[in-house]
Amino acid sequence: MTLMLALALALPAAPVAAAQDQAATIKVAIVDLNRLLVESALGKASQTRLQNYFEAKQNELAQEYQALQREQGSLENQRSVLSMDAYTAKRNDLEQRMLRFRQKSEEAEATFKQMQTDETQKFLNQMAPIIRAIGEEGSYTLILRRTAPAVLYYNPTVDITDQVLSRLDASAPAN
Secondary structure (H helix, E strand, O other): OHHHHHHHHHOOHHHHHHHHHHHHOOOEEEEOHHHHHHHOHHHHHHHHHHHHHHHHHHHHHHHHHHHHHHHHHHHHHHOOOOOHHHHHHHHHHHHHHHHHHHHHHHHHHHHHHHHHHHHHHHHHHHHHHHHHHHHHHOOOOEEEEOOOOOOOOOOHHHEOHHHHHHHHHHHOOOO
C-alpha cells in the first residue's frame, strides 16, 4: 500500500519535472530586421531601387504638374480674349488632364507601395534560410524580431543580427 501511495504522489510531479526540463533548454535569439535592411548589401540595393523609382516618378509628376499649372494660369490670362465657348472647351480639356494627372499620381503611389511590399518580401525570402541555418546551428528554440511588440526587453548577448548580416552579405551576388 505504501508503494501505491508513493507512486500516486510521484505521478503528478513527472509532467511538471518534464516541463521544467524543457523550459530550461529553451534558447531564444533576437534579430533586428530593420538594421539588416539598412546595413546589408541586399537591403541597400533594395532601398536604392525604391529610391530611384520614387525620385524619377516624383520628378516626372512634378514637371507634369508644373506644366498643368502654367496652362491654368495661361488660360485665366486668356479668359477675357477668348469666347465663352472657347474658354469653356479649354477649361474642360484642362480639367480632364488634371483628372488624368491625379489618377496617374495615385497609380504611381500604388505602384510604389507594391514595389515596397515586393522588395520587402524578396529581402525576407533571402534572409529566412540564413536565419533558419543560424537557428539550427545554435540550437535556438525561438528567434524573434527585435521590433516585435512582445519583445519588451532582451539581453544584447542574444542578438544574432551581426551573424545574419555577415552571412547575408556573404551570400549576396556581386554587383
